[in-house]
Amino acid sequence: MRIRTEIVKEVVDSSCADLTRVFVAIYESGSLTAAGRRLFVTQSAISQSLARLRRELGDPLFERTAQGMRPTALAEAIYPELHEGLSVIDRTLAAVTGFDPSTSERTFRIALSELGEIGWSPAIGEAMAAAAPRARLAVSALRREDLEELLTRGSVDLAITPMELPGAFERQTVKREGYRVVMSAQNPLAETEMTLEVYRGARRVWVEGDSSASVLAGVHARQGVSDPPAISVQHVASLPPLLARSTTLIATIPETLAVGWSRSWPLVIRDLPFALGPVELHLYRRRSPQHTGALDWFFATVSAAVSGFPGGFEGIHIAS
Template sequence: MDLNLLRTFVAVYESRSLTSAAARLYVTQPAVSQALTRMRRQWDDPLFHRVGRTMEPTAAAQSIYPSFRDALMTIDRALDAVHSFDPATSDRRFTVAMSELGEIGYFPALFAAVRSAAPGIGIDVVPLDLDLLPDWLARGTVDLAVTSLPISGAFEHQVLKSERYAVLMGQRHPLTADGTDGKTPALTMDDYLRADHAVVAGDSGRPALDAALRRLGAPIHPAVSLRHFASLPPLLSAPNPLIATVPASIARGWAETWPLVLRDLPFELPGVEISLLKRTTSQHTAALDWFHGTVLRALRGDPGEFSSIGARNPLGPGPDRMVP
């Protein structure tokens, strides 16, 4: 078996496109088509069927792909040991999928770590789409992803941190009023459910919160759904009855500069794990291994820098009030 045929097969399988496979292999599309014709004769199977603009694998192709991919990765890593990837001279580009919070909180540290060792490397950040992410990682559309939700597929992943959630509200919210003993009472479940909620539609940790509330038989129906986290501080600081359930690390930063009060959730919610996922495709394994290791070391345990979210405070600084 010609090794180049195996590379072509894996490239077509992962990209589902003759054009994309050709670009990955640095050959022409006719060359890929010719290689595919040879493979079809050799295996006596069509291997791929064109469905619209996509090359969909046959059952035979699906059965042999894992073994061929693993074999190629083993061969490439052996070759890389002789001709190692040199980040200092590389001009490769990598693609990372991140949420809005991930891009704001973690990308500066990621970029600094990568560029300090590889000044010529470029990084593209794409918005996190949880529905498409398994396909992106399987086809190599993205190299890495930072997400707080588990996704389908056997992708290598490492936990970067565990994020807890808290309740945030304005200092003039009725739920901040002191009780008859002069102390602020703990937020009750009834208080939480009766309140008007503001949510951020793109919060990747929200499904875990919603699932916990469904298990309690107490789903909430938000009064306001926003697109960006930066909209929350001025909205909650205004005289209205809204509350928001947000990552505690962000809430603490806002409570230092905005007239906001931070409260504990009135129910148990395990910390939401934020993980780094790695693509499974076989191309450029040495470069991917270096990039993945560099990003992992930069972000693991990093609390993130979220002070820029909603940093402008037209109402003046407020005290850091964490009410138990």
């Protein structure tokens, strides 16, 4: 569909700037109620603004479905330009008015895996306490199935994950992590060369919710490691005691985690018997253009904290 640039320009540049915010909020949240909460106005006000937009653009823009407000073809087409236009406006205003973290009382939200929460929350919390002592940090569980939606709707500000999100999210690679094999020092395999054949025949334990599980599963499939794991667990913290007390189990985990655990548990580390390049962890930021000054600051603060901190994974140590 060819979009008339003059229509987009009219909406952004005229007195309809507030209507543009309503459009973007509905598009990203998928709900009139959620859009109202985001913009601090009533649902009735959102409905009135949407009605005016529909009249001016000659298109329904959104259709009500069981899943929420579904954008029309025109709405899909003009959203990128309207979103970018609001981002430019908000950044310009932020440059004039400024964002002062020392006085901010905002709640900043980041989605982290269990490992990310254990490894990086201390560094992120310290960085925020130093620069924004009155601000609050809320950590949400990282769920692969709805992460793109959460970032699109602005339910979370940032997320750290090895996932490749299909949307046009701004991101920065903050860490590259290798993987190693870990087992009890009492496991007979600790005295054996870890060949591919040995690895395939070993009893493996698997963390179901690990954000890198899909990456490792793909490598296993290519290497012919087709048998399901002997044990699947939900939490990374359950691995050290499970491995330490077993004479048969092995686990494939991030190298920094393996090194940290080996300092507190009777575990040994072995190289993988197949090639697995470092897994890249990306810091993503939400797409919503609201409060870009605060978001820019949070993104830079988390990036610096995570990039300069190896991860406090040795903190996972229950007395053995």
